[in-house]
Structures are given as C-alpha cells and as structure tokens.
Amino acid sequence: MLIIFASRTGNVRRFVNKAVELSVLHLRTCELPDLIPFQQAHLVTYTDPMGAVPPMVENFLTRHHRKILSVSGSGNRNWGRDFAAAVDRIHQQYGIPINLKFELSGTPSEIQAFVDYINNEPETMETRVRILKFRTDSCVTCAAVTDALDRHNIPYRDVNPFDHPDLAAQYRVRSVPTVVVFEGDREVLRMVGYKPEVIEQIKKLFQ
Ligand SMILES: Cc1cc2nc3c(=O)[nH]c(=O)nc-3n(C[C@H](O)[C@H](O)[C@H](O)COP(=O)(O)O)c2cc1C
Numbered sequence: 001m002l003i004i005f006a007s008r009t010g011n012v013r014r015f016v017n018k019a020v021e022l023s024v025l026h027l028r029t030c031e032l033p034d035l036i037p038f039q040q041a042h043l044v045t046y047t048d049p050m051g052a053v054p055p056m057v058e059n060f061l062t063r064h065h066r067k068i069l070s071v072s073g074s075g076n077r078n079w080g081r082d083f084a085a086a087v088d089r090i091h092q093q094y095g096i097p098i099n100l101k102f103e104l105s106g107t108p109s110e111i112q113a114f115v116d117y118i119n120n121e122p123e124t125m126e127t128r129v130r131i132l133k134f135r136t137d138s139c140v141t142c143a144a145v146t147d148a149l150d151r152h153n154i155p156y157r158d159v160n161p162f163d164h165p166d167l168a169a170q171y172r173v174r175s176v177p178t179v180v181v182f183e184g185d186r187e188v189l190r191m192v193g194y195k196p197e198v199i200e201q202i203k204k205l206f207q
Contacts, residue, residue: 001118002041004068006032006057012046012074014105015114023115032056039155039206042099042118043068043090047075051085061094066129066183066205070099072114077103095184129205131156134168134178141194142177148199149179154206181205 003020007013013031020027030036033056045057053061061068071091075084084101091098099117102110133149133156135142149156161168161176171180171187181189181202188205191198 001027002036002038003027003029003044003118004032004035004038004041004060005029005044006046006054006060008046008054011105012044015074015102015111016044018106018108018111019115019118022111023119027118032060035060037153038067039153040067040069042070042072043096044072044074045086045090047073047079047082047084047086051075051079051082051089053086053089057086057090061090063207065094065096068094068096070117071096072098072100072102074102074104074106130182131202132159132167132171132180132182133157134159134161134171134173134180135176136160136162139176144194145177145179145191145199148194148196149202152199152203152206154202 003016005012005016016029020029030038030041043057045054048054071087073084073087075082075086077083087098087101090096100110100114106114131149131154133145135146135158137160156179159167161173175192177194179191179198179202180187189198189201191202
C-alpha cells in the first residue's frame, strides 16, 4: 500500500515514517510534489492557514482524488475550529473517507490508529473505483480485454459468471466479456465486448 503525503516543516514526514516502521504491511511512501504512478493510496497532509488545503495537495487531488482511499491530516489545536480542517475540506469536496486528524507529528497511539485503519482495510475500502470483469476461459475477446486492462495497470476483480451466477444476475451480465466499473456503489461505466474507446475512459479514472 502506498502513502502519499505533503509536509512543509517535517511533522507529517515524521508521522508517516513512524507509521511505516509500525505497520505489518509493506507500506511505501511518496512525498508531494513528486509522484510515482499508482493505483490507490492513502493521503496525509498538513494544514495551511485558516484550515486551507495546501495548494500542492489541491493540485494532486484534482487529478487523482478517485484513487485515494482515506485522508488524514496534521494540524495544531491552537487553530481552534480550523484544527486540521484541510482533512474536513477534502472529505467534503471529494467524499474521501477520513482516517485521522492529529496534532503535529502525532502521538504513538494516533500513529497506531492510523496504521490499524490501513491494515484492517475491509473490502468496502479496497478502492473507490472498482472493476468487475466477467469472462470465461475459452473466450478470445475476454483475453483481449484482460490484456488491455493489464497493459494499463488497471486493477479488476475477475469473475467467471458460471462460478458466480449470483453476481452475473445481480449485475445483469448476459454475455462475456462484460466490464462493470463502479465509483463507490454507483455503476459509472459498462463495456460489453472489447471497445478500445471505453478502455481509454476507464484508464482516465485511474490516472
Ligand atoms: C502559517 C501556518 C498556518 C497554519 N494554519 C493551520 C490551521 O489553520 N489549522 C491547523 O490545524 N494547523 C495549522 N498550521 C499548523 C500545521 O498544519 C502543523 O504544524 C502541521 O503539523 C505542519 O505539518 P508539516 O510539518 O508536515 O508541514 C499552520 C502552520 C503554519 C506555519
């Protein structure tokens, strides 16, 4: 799992580094404004004056908010109502779940809570954009769809409708390949057969 973070004076950086030491999972980190290609990540930010979201975090979210699983933020309680308010603003604007608001570089128990949230990430949190790819082994077009998704590093869950007739019925799948794309619980795209233009649309959701 990847943690993307922004830090101006080092508090968030210290928090993230301690979280990496504590986690049983292999956590990778990436500090803004540098960015590596990624499919999903947790975001940690500091808070700017009057509870503002730092501009580099704003820029990042404009392009990548769909791939962010949770937001956490550092602030200072001296700012009263604006304490770590960047987190609330990000949550309100993009609907990203809040993991943690903490002061400065966090206490050991806060860091543990942050790590527990990530380690225990249930299925509902696996990603905000989810893809079900219905396919069978003998289907040549299905293999082409798989190749296209893999080539673009697009994550999906493979479903054979004969093994999972319940899922096929639930998502009204009548032929393979069918790719169904969800944002949260909402279906946002569907591709029946192989349509390169729809693959391009799906790709954009993960950029
Ligand atoms: C000019 C300035 C304005 C700040 N405004 C807020 C604020 O509105 N709310 C808040 O909770 N923290 C505020 N802070 C505190 C920082 O968000 C906090 O110190 C944070 O730990 C900084 O993280 P960093 O060291 O990783 O940059 C402000 C800090 C500075 C220097």
